[in-house]
Amino acid sequence: MRFPKKFLWGGAVAANQCEGAYLEDGKLLSVPDMLLGGDVNTPRTFLPREDATAFYPSHEAVDFYHRYKEDIALLAGMGFTCFRLSINWVRIFPNGDDEEPNEAGLAFYDAVFDECAKYGIEPVVTLCHYEIPWSIVTKYGGFSNRDVVDLFLKYARTVMTRYKDKVKYWLTFNEINIPCMHLGGLSALYGLGVMEEEDINSDHRIPLTELKVDKQRVFEALHNEFVASALTVKLGHEINPDFMIGNMIAHETSYPLTPDPKDVLACLDVDNFHNNFCGDVQVRGEYPAFMWRYFRENGIDTSFITEEDRKILKEGTVDMYTFSYYMTNCVTVHEDAEKTAGNMTLGAKNPYLKASDWGWQIDPDGLRYTLNVLAGRYPDTPLMVVENGFGAFDKVEEDGSIHDQYRIDYFRGHIEAMAEALQDGVNLIGYTTWGPIDLVSAGTGQYAKRYGFIYVDRHDDGTGDFSRRKKDSYDWYKKVIASQGEDL
Numbered sequence: 305m306r307f308p309k310k311f312l313w314g315g316a317v318a319a320n321q322c323e324g325a326y327l328e329d330g331k332l333l334s335v336p337d338m339l340l341g342g343d344v345n346t347p348r349t350f351l352p353r354e355d356a357t358a359f360y361p362s363h364e365a366v367d368f369y370h371r372y373k374e375d376i377a378l379l380a381g382m383g384f385t386c387f388r389l390s391i392n393w394v395r396i397f398p399n400g401d402d403e404e405p406n407e408a409g410l411a412f413y414d415a416v417f418d419e420c421a422k423y424g425i426e427p428v429v430t431l432c433h434y435e436i437p438w439s440i441v442t443k444y445g446g447f448s449n450r451d452v453v454d455l456f457l458k459y460a461r462t463v464m465t466r467y468k469d470k471v472k473y474w475l476t477f478n479e480i481n482i483p484c485m486h487l488g489g490l491s492a493l494y495g496l497g498v499m500e501e502e503d504i505n506s507d508h509r510i511p512l513t514e515l516k517v518d519k520q521r522v523f524e525a526l527h528n529e530f531v532a533s534a535l536t537v538k539l540g541h542e543i544n545p546d547f548m549i550g551n552m553i554a555h556e557t558s559y560p561l562t563p564d565p566k567d568v569l570a571c572l573d574v575d576n577f578h579n580n581f582c583g584d585v586q587v588r589g590e591y592p593a594f595m596w597r598y599f600r601e602n603g604i605d606t607s608f609i610t611e612e613d614r615k616i617l618k619e620g621t622v623d624m625y626t627f628s629y630y631m632t633n634c635v636t637v638h639e640d641a642e643k644t645a646g647n648m649t650l651g652a653k654n655p656y657l658k659a660s661d662w663g664w665q666i667d668p669d670g671l672r673y674t675l676n677v678l679a680g681r682y683p684d685t686p687l688m689v690v691e692n693g694f695g696a697f698d699k700v701e702e703d704g705s706i707h708d709q710y711r712i713d714y715f716r717g718h719i720e721a722m723a724e725a726l727q728d729g730v731n732l733i734g735y736t737t738w739g740p741i742d743l744v745s746a747g748t749g750q751y752a753k754r755y756g757f758i759y760v761d762r763h764d765d766g767t768g769d770f771s772r773r774k775k776d777s778y779d780w781y782k783k784v785i786a787s788q789g790e791d792l
């Protein structure tokens with residue numbers, strides 16, 4: 305057997321990218337509800353008030369809110385043993401600071417988890433997948449305000465208590481390290497709910513790449529998220545000692561572009577800042593040494609990292625390390641190097657790799673490498689790949705079939721890489737592909753960037769009837785799960 309018997313096989317979605325129903329049953333706006341779509345060359349834009357003439361992709365998304373029964377049945381049809389999804393914070397606390405939770409929101413997730421249980425599917429629940437309540441951004445300044453830690457904990461306590469017998473696997477913040485990946489407006493807003501006053505009051509659309517960002521404020525907000533995450537881990541274990549609570553890191557694996565030692569060192573710095581900083585805080589419970597140097601050299605006042613908080617971080621280390629893996633990038637100090645295409649990628653082009661239409665370089669071997677590196681860094685912590693997938697344009701044939709061989713090839717390579725890593729001795733406990741049902745892209749806001757085994761008839765011009773149909777990859781993944789990764 306190449307994969308352990310208890311290995312979790314499934315897929316992952318985020319509420320804001322699949323649910324839609326954006327003002328139903330008491331829900332109010334969250335950050336992604338404020339964003340318009342873009343494409344590979346055009347950044348998404350933000351407008352602080354609703355524009356009746358604009359198309360907001362998250363408002364209807366793929367209508368999972370009304371179709372979850374059909375969708376979960378389709379996932380069960382592939383033999384999923386787990387399903388990663390997020391609870392939309394604004395369904396539970398629509399303003400973020402409401403006295404009482406919204407019962408209709410709580411009832412919705414009860415129904416979703418009950419549906420999963422019907423098929424023996426274990427939910428893996430992200431507490432915050434960019435769904436920061438919009439009023440927390442405008443009224444509190446997002447996570448840069450310490451009071452928001454308490455608001456988040458109240459939310460976490462509410463849902464962890466309510467679902468303590470239905471959900472065992474929890475992740476605190478999706479891709480908590482994105483503020484370190486781009487340090488642009490998208491990451492500050494998505495990840496931390498932080499936006500400068502001037503932009504909040506803007507009367508015109510602002511491309512996310514042009515939002516103003518104050519570095520000091522970003523690091524303070526990120527620190528508050530670390531504290532919120534650690535306190536949630538502690539709290540969760542009090543609510544149910546069987547909970548497995550993880551972090552979630554967007555793993556941007558990097559290679560030096562050349563053997564020039566200067567490139568190797570530049571790569572080390574990138575890897576430390578992008579990945580290891582947040583990973584170490586959540587797994588080891590302390591800021592790594594290289595960050596004190598970074599703070600010093602970047603003029604960051606670190607007085608917000610108090611003794612008391614350092615104790616909290618130590619006491620709230622995670623039970624598992626979970627991460628997304630899509631691509632790898634090269635790092636170089638040589639300025640003439642060719643850059644990768646695509647608005648969400650960083651770094652230099654790797655001459656040995658092909659890329660998706662969005663410039664994301666396809667690198668299955670990099671997953672085996674990443675798993676080994678992580679297992680070496682965190683030897684006592686189980687690992688789980690909670691996002692991996694291939695965003696592509698899909699074509700529906702005359703007869704309704706969708707031949708997505710490119711997606712099958714992508715997954716085959718990455719599952720093969722995980723099997724190798726298991727042979728290497730890596731403690732890998734599960735795998736969820738990104739977007740098993742087509743959904744809205746987080747980076748570009750497009751429907752056209754599709755990830756699913758299941759196609760959704762919905763398009764960037766707002767047309768489509770939301771009907772679902774299986775792509776070729778559906779039966780393929782079903783076979784993979786049934787054979788425990790043997791039949792690829």
Ligand code: P53
Nearest residue numbers: 318478479554628648695744745746747748
């Ligand atoms: P999209 C950037 C780089 C790597 C992962 O991304 C990222 C991002 C932000 O877009 O995010 C994760 O939809 C994220 C998901 C997202 C997925 O990757 O831009 O957790 O919400 O949809 C894929 O193609």
